Amino acid sequence: MFQLSYDHIDKSVVFTKISLKKELEVIFSNLGASVFEISFSDNRNNMENILMAPPKDIWLNNRTFAGSIVGPLAGRYEVGQTTLEKNRPPIHFHGGSDGWDKVVWDQSITENDDSVTVSFSHSTIDYEALVIYIIDRNYNLTMEILVNPKVTTYLNPTNHMYFNLNGSAFVPVTNHLFKLDSASIFHEENGLIKSADPLNVSEHFDFQILSKLASLPTFHGINHTYQLYKDYSGVLRHPTNGRQITFKTSLPSVVIYTFNVAQENYSHNNKLYPVYSGITFETQYPANNLELVKFGQTHPYHSRTNYSFSIIDEKK
Template sequence: MFDISYEFVDKQVNFTKIRLNNKLEIIFSNLGASIFEIKLSDKSSKLENILVSPMKEIWLKDRTFAGSIVGPLAGRYAVNHTQLEKNRPPIHFHGGSNGWDKHLWEQSIIEETNQISLTFSYFHLNYDAYITYTIDSDCNLMMEIDVQPKIEMYINPTNHMYFNLNGSAFLPVTNHLFQIDSNTVFSECNGLIQSPFPDLVPESLDFHTLRSLNLLEQNNGINHTFQFGKNHSGILKHPTNGRQVIFKTTLPSVVIYTFNSQQETFSKNHVLYPIYSGITFETQYPANQLGIVTFTPLHPYYSKTTYNFSVKEDEDVTKNDSY
């Protein structure tokens, strides 16, 4: 049912490929406890990569957060009187200049009849961190993040995958359908969340029902923190090739970003990927709220986010959003 293979870049960095029949194939790396590639079959049994990332040699050299675990603190934070590094002045950003995405993690694997678990471990003076990815026979990918602090510290990690169900990063996700269990979004000022109380989602960001992402071009994309409703879930669909991803999490919010500008490292054969070539689901606590991400030895951090991959029949989508 499962096939496992390994690629060693050097004595330190490796890639682990886990394949489930001809439906799903995922490549992990111990660099950044990352998910580097996910190949998903479509209705015609064509297996294609549904993640957007730089070419491997660029990804290894430049580190772009793509597919990696961002931590200990994902997002943007006002430094104020804390000891947080001001790595993107005047704020702390995505774990600092030596964040988890840049670390080499220890790796172990457990094979069972209907699932495989890959655990990445990182041991620090102030904490022990474990990222466990589990793939089961129903095409579920479960991501569990367990951090055992030895002191009081701030912890708010996430995974920074960009999804694109077209199977090509050169085709934008504006032809996708998206729905999220949220009616509220956090207000921001200068890129920082300002209030612990989110606001009602404006119409242009209202995805509590399934909608086309063709509106991205009219609203300069999405780059917002959404607060989940009771189901803590969302869904991304391709209306013709049948690919579908449903994500569900224990966390209270998610950052949605739709690759709103081209980035020099995201390219293939020196051609840049276009804007809106990917969409992230960065499940996390809302950033810039240090009180709710303070953890201790008696109050450790744990979260679980599950991605279900499937192939569905065509949907007749006639709604064309415009504002």
């Protein structure tokens, strides 16, 4: 049922491809404990990559966060009296200059009849971290992150996958449908969340019912932290090729970002991917609240996010 293959870049970095019934293929890398590529069939049996990322050579040499685990502390933080690095002065940003996306993690793989588990581990003097990805026969990709701190540690990791169900990053996600179980977003000033109390979501950013993303250009895209409710879930669907992703998470919020600015590293054959060519579901705690993400020996970190892949009849 599952087929595995490996691409060794050098003595330390490896890409691992896991294929399921020629309908779902996921490529992982131990660099950044990453999901580098997801190829998924559509309603005409076309297998195409639905993640937007730089080409492999650029991805390896220019860390862009794409598909990687961002941590230990994802987001933007005022550091106060802490020893957190101000790697984007005057704030701490996405784990610092030696964040988890730049680490070559130790990898192990476990196979059985129903699933394949890819585990990445990384240890420092302050903590032991484990990222577990599970692909099962029902086309689910589950991500668990567990961290056992040895000392008090600030932890708010996330994954930074950009999804595009078109199968081409040159076609924006403005033709997608999107639903998110959230009625509130966190207010930001200069990119920093300034209050632990979220605000009611405005009409432009309300996706409590399945809605078209066609209007993204009218309000310059989404780059917001949403407080989740119900099952903490969301849906992304392509209206004609039938591809759909449903995500659920144990975490209380998610950053939705729609690639609102073209970037030099995101290109193919020297042609830049356009704005709105990807959308993230960065499940996490709301950023810039250090007390909320303080963990220790008696309070370890654990989160779980599930991505379910399906094909919907285009008539529905």
